[in-house]
Amino acid sequence: MGLTRRGFLMAGLAGGAVLLSGALTRGSDPPGTRAGGDGEGYVTMPGVRPPELKARRSGRTAPGLLLLTAFRGTDAADAMIVDDEGEPVWIHRSDRLVTDVRVQTFEGEPVLTYWEGVRRPGGYGYGAGVVLDRNYERVAEVRAGNGVEADLHEFLLTDRGTALLIAYPEVAADMRPIGGPRDGRVLDNRVQEVDVRTGEVLFDWSALDHLDIEETLTPLSEGADGTEGKPFDPIHVNSVQDDGDALLLSARNSCALYSLDRRTGEVRWRMGGRRSDFPIGGRLEFAWQHDARRQPDGTITIFDNRFAEDGEGPSRGMVLDVDEAARRVTLVREFADGRTFGQYMGNTQVLRDGNVLVGWGSTPALTEFAGDGRPVLEITGIGQGSYRAYRSPWTGRPAAGPAVVAEPAGDDRMRVHVSWNGATGVAAWRFLTGSDASRLAVAETVRRTRFETSATVRRARYVVAEAVAVDGSVLGRSAPLAV
Secondary structure, eight states: OEEOGGGOEEEOOOOOOOOOOSOEEEOSSOTTSOTTSOSSSOSSSTTOOOOOOEEEEOSOOOSSEEEEEEESTTSOEEEEEEOTTSOEEEEEEESSEEEEEEEEEETTEEEEEEEEEEEETTTEEEEEEEEEOTTSOEEEEEOOOTTOOEEEEEEEEOTTSEEEEEEOOEEEEOOGGGTOOTTEEEEOOEEEEEETTTOOEEEEEEHHHHSOGGGOOOOOBTTBSSSTTOOBOSSOEEEEEEETTEEEEEETTTTEEEEEETTTOOEEEEEESTTOSSOOOGGGOOOSOEEEEEOTTSOEEEEEOOOSSTTOOOOEEEEEEEETTTTEEEEEEEEOOSSOOOSSOOEEEEOTTSOEEEEOTTSSEEEEEOTTSOEEEEEEOOTTOOSOOEEEOOOOOOSSOOEEEEEEOSSSEEEEEEEOTTOOSOOEEEEEEEEETTEEEEEEEEEOOSSSEEEEEEOOSEEEEEEEOTTSOEEEEOOOEEO
16 A cells, blocks of 8 residues: 555455455446546556547457557557457557567466567667566566677567577678678678577578578668668568468568578569569569468468558558469458558468458558448557457456545545456446454445446445456456555
8 A cells, every 4th residue: 555646545455255246337427437546547547648538349259358569659658458349358468568468378378468668760670579478477578699789679488488589780791782881781681490498599591591691672772772881671571471381471671571491591482572482463463571470271461561651551451362383372351441551560360250350550540340341440549550460359457456545525525446467357346445454344346347347335434346257257356446
């Protein structure tokens, strides 16, 4: 317990449980507003503002919650889990850059992962992959090895207890073939497989050891001409995935997908770009793409940004049928609304029920499509964009208990606010009050309709908030707050 700004009292600890009782009412604050505060943020999470997400649902969505990283400028972000209404379930505010929050599996258990670090000029970063358990406690932090820093574009766990990472070290290169200096400065792309527990590097691949700098489709610019302090980025790998005995890569700046032999590191094939091994034309053409993923049925999905300058686009999610032996690729489906442009970032996720989620990257929105291409959900207002967006089942039970704040609301009343950052399955909040912390009675029970719930009750010496599930069981209990 402690005194907070404006003299509010606040508490948050795990506690016991009692059965659901008392009448169930709805909180009195209108949806989307801050419960009982001054409009600057949540009462129970001072300094954190409610996200300004807007949701429009027009059909059946897949099961699960939505995972986003809403950028606050270019150097900070809020990792979030939200429901279909855009209402937060979990908010992780960081003054560092956060990307790619998603649900993965580690040592047989579902975990929450993301990359966190600092942004570097040119659209890459230095940082580490973070693994959280269902209690939101950090169980692992994964860094690249061999003298390089893990980049923001990928942190993918494998079923071998390893992680796939990307790094962007600056190296010297002869840039004369593309009009640059002989002793130019460029960004290599390293792809590493790292043991999560030990940090041992098991695989380390260099793009410039296997790809020609002339494969780039990105022109030199004043800010990236290859001179000292202005390194040029010819390849820009932005995703990597296990693909049997190969690795599947997407590279933005060469507009190509690559299949790498895991044993030798040699390129088995290229799709797209200057040296494609597959005929690509018409609706098959993609550009500046992200997030190449092999699906269980053998198809490959990508997010086709298709946007480098005004007038290009719109962006789309693509599903490709690839015959590697015949070197033939077919467009199976595409998912686009015809009006959304993601100049950079973005992803395409095929969901278990056949729906497809498209995160529009630099355009702060996501769209979930039915399998036939009909939009069924659109969420906008995702900060200044989200690197990727996902939908996944997730059960979270924070190690810390609910946070409670009380403030006066008249001579004999008080306004009580509660949130439990990251808790899933909370259907209602029950407030217990009394003059003795060991002998409390139910004062009010209200539905959980948003991240922070509030109720006005008769003033008492102590108050406790209990998180109640649909079946009436108590999921968690705050410590008694002395008012």
